[in-house]
Amino acid sequence: MLGAFPLCPGQRLEDTDPVMYAVQFWQDVPLPDPKPFIAPGWAITGKFAYLETRGERQHTYTRDTPFGPLELVATGRYHVDWGDGTTSGPYDVEGRPWPDGQITHTYIDVGTYDVVVTERWSSTWRIGDDGGTLTGLRTEGRIEDFRVEQIQAVVRTERP
Numbered sequence: 001m002l003g004a005f006p007l008c009p010g011q012r013l014e015d016t017d018p019v020m021y022a023v024q025f026w027q028d029v030p031l032p033d034p035k036p037f038i039a040p041g042w043a044i045t046g047k048f049a050y051l052e053t054r055g056e057r058q059h060t061y062t063r064d065t066p067f068g069p070l071e072l073v074a075t076g077r078y079h080v081d082w083g084d085g086t087t088s089g090p091y092d093v094e095g096r097p098w099p100d101g102q103i104t105h106t107y108i109d110v111g112t113y114d115v116v117v118t119e120r121w122s123s124t125w126r127i128g129d130d131g132g133t134l135t136g137l138r139t140e141g142r143i144e145d146f147r148v149e150q151i152q153a154v155v156r157t158e159r160p
Contacts, residue, residue: 036053037143055078072123074121076121078117113148114142114143115143116140117141
């Protein structure tokens with residue numbers, strides 16, 4: 001399917017029909033990157049870490065063409081690599097902070113992890129009566145060296 005895979009760098013399609021204009025525009029749109037964050041900047045083993053994606057799930061782009069105005073409505077879905085061998089997604093929601101966040105993970109082991117949030121994009125497009133769907137683009141955001149610690153309670157008893 002045309003548009004399912006990006007073009008090789010430096011390659012261009014001929015702009016001979018509405019489909020070609022849509023595919024070329026899809027390859028050129030500046031899709032937003034997620035900017036992930038987990039407050040307060042570290043996590044505790046055994047407790048939920050709430051991922052804030054700080055991205056944008058939908059964006060509309062327009063361009064004039066010889067066939068009339070072209071409109072692309074890009075929609076992203078989040079996929080998360082938590083850095084500890086666990087992945088999750090797709091998510092059709094923005095990640096939010098505690099206590100309302102829907103993208104969560106519980107770390108088991110102490111350490112530092114690279115958390116990678118990949119947003120996979122699809123788009124519907126329309127030029128007059130022509131339209132379709134395009135896929136295959138991705139953007140990415142990272143949290144490098146995300147620290148996970150363990151907290152242990154200590155009970156002290158006083159002796160007389």
